[in-house]
Amino acid sequence: MRGDLRWGTLPGMAADAAARFGDATAVVDGPRRRSFAELVADARRLTAALLASGIEKGDRVAIWGPNRYEWLVAALGTLGAGAAVVPVNTRFKRSEARYILQRSGARVAFTAGEFLGTDYAATLSGLRGDLAGLALVVGLDGAAGADHSLESFARLGEPVQVDQVDARERSIRPEDVCDVLFTSGTTGAPRGVLMTHAQTLRQFSDWCDMAGLVAGDRYLVVNPFFHMFGYKAGCLASLMCGATIIPKAVFDVDDVLRTVAAESVTVLPGPPTIYQSILDHPDRDRFDLSSLRVAVTGAADIPVELIRRLRRELPFRTVIAGYGLTEAGTVTGTAGDDDPDTVATTVGRARPGLEIRIVDDAGAEQPAGSPGEVLVRGYSVTRGYLDDPAGTASTIDAGGWLHTGDLGVLDDRENLRIVGRKKDMFIVGGFNAYPAEIENLLLGHAAVGRVAVIGIPDRRLGEVGMAFVVPAPGAALEPAELIEWAREEMANYKVPRVVEIVEDLPVNAAGKVEKDRLRARASRRGA
Numbered sequence: 001m002r003g004d005l006r007w008g009t010l011p012g013m014a015a016d017a018a019a020r021f022g023d024a025t026a027v028v029d030g031p032r033r034r035s036f037a038e039l040v041a042d043a044r045r046l047t048a049a050l051l052a053s054g055i056e057k058g059d060r061v062a063i064w065g066p067n068r069y070e071w072l073v074a075a076l077g078t079l080g081a082g083a084a085v086v087p088v089n090t091r092f093k094r095s096e097a098r099y100i101l102q103r104s105g106a107r108v109a110f111t112a113g114e115f116l117g118t119d120y121a122a123t124l125s126g127l128r129g130d131l132a133g134l135a136l137v138v139g140l141d142g143a144a145g146a147d148h149s150l151e152s153f154a155r156l157g158e159p160v161q162v163d164q165v166d167a168r169e170r171s172i173r174p175e176d177v178c179d180v181l182f183t184s185g186t187t188g189a190p191r192g193v194l195m196t197h198a199q200t201l202r203q204f205s206d207w208c209d210m211a212g213l214v215a216g217d218r219y220l221v222v223n224p225f226f227h228m229f230g231y232k233a234g235c236l237a238s239l240m241c242g243a244t245i246i247p248k249a250v251f252d253v254d255d256v257l258r259t260v261a262a263e264s265v266t267v268l269p270g271p272p273t274i275y276q277s278i279l280d281h282p283d284r285d286r287f288d289l290s291s292l293r294v295a296v297t298g299a300a301d302i303p304v305e306l307i308r309r310l311r312r313e314l315p316f317r318t319v320i321a322g323y324g325l326t327e328a329g330t331v332t333g334t335a336g337d338d339d340p341d342t343v344a345t346t347v348g349r350a351r352p353g354l355e356i357r358i359v360d361d362a363g364a365e366q367p368a369g370s371p372g373e374v375l376v377r378g379y380s381v382t383r384g385y386l387d388d389p390a391g392t393a394s395t396i397d398a399g400g401w402l403h404t405g406d407l408g409v410l411d412d413r414e415n416l417r418i419v420g421r422k423k424d425m426f427i428v429g430g431f432n433a434y435p436a437e438i439e440n441l442l443l444g445h446a447a448v449g450r451v452a453v454i455g456i457p458d459r460r461l462g463e464v465g466m467a468f469v470v471p472a473p474g475a476a477l478e479p480a481e482l483i484e485w486a487r488e489e490m491a492n493y494k495v496p497r498v499v500e501i502v503e504d505l506p507v508n509a510a511g512k513v514e515k516d517r518l519r520a521r522a523s524r525r526g527a
Contacts, residue, residue: 111139212294
């Protein structure tokens, strides 16, 4: 049964999970084991605290921290209050986080202490003067500088009665916005994608069907919670189906192999680089990986041999690939009985309730085998961008078709193959990187006058960024210096791995940088 018709809202789904699965283990986070009943009870305590803090339906609550039990509790607590979850990328630096918090108008931020060299709580403390709407900062892990620890914040809700929490949950409607996930566009400015409870429930109950997720599965979530793949296809899908969530804050192949063996992991989705690392591990045979059943990948070009090796060398019985984007969720997927070539070279067929068209620049539909822009229509297409009607109108046309900016081809079986990225996006180890956004960040360096960023091939990550930089007048700039500066100013996957100092950038008559010429130049120099 469709998730939206079965549960209506995400709090309704969580309550049903607690009732159906009760004492079964919902989350394994290191030594901690929490049942479905305990998870939902912990979330309701935070809902009560949010109500006591004045959070109203439709408010927004940010979560900035790595994959861990408390992240999920904060998200479910926020949803129970009728507020929208605003995940913040853990790779973000100060200016990037400030933009998301300002743009979303988040009233509360749940955050962690130090992770990946950034102290999130300390960063937020330094930003408070710029964030007039941010009333409270709550530490997920006892982070110094927060207004409350998670426990002290939860105690604020003790005067709130159970029937008040119930009443707030009942007031939530399926069409209410449940989250705002920020994604970057060609403008370089991240835009907040609005999704509703009904859309999320319908799509990710369908995702459970696509992947074959069932009660009792043990799901190792290495995809970050701030991303749709980790949060929705990971955590929320597991709650719907009664699977155990095993979060990993960072991907370490040795740790993953140990965890698969120790926890009898059955479901392990991720980008191709994760599977490649496992297959190439010299001591792989020392670990008992016999429990592995489901692999779900995508987000990058996949070598056919990788899919063959997954089926030949590991015990996966289901190996599928899919295509999705923040504005529409998971749009396509292959099937468990598709051959390795189909899984590796296509992203499968449109999921139920969704349509795909391939059009040329004039909007004319392209026949099978001819490339064009991928358009998507159906129930999962975003309601729009937050406070950005112009951006929404430029992306979703009058017929309801979402213009993805991706270039694709449909074959005779209606399998979609992604052949390029109209918006010049490139993918670094599974993370979408957008040149315009990176260029805007690099222009924050005083010695950078003009800059153009392209994606270049990389054996380990698939693609990485290369920046062509024209120094500001009178400025001297060394490539290594700019790369080091960038590591402090932006998420690591956005940092260009190669910088070339140039006198000028090639432009056309309209003044637009001709990136094809830059790609040819990069190819000639062996980048």
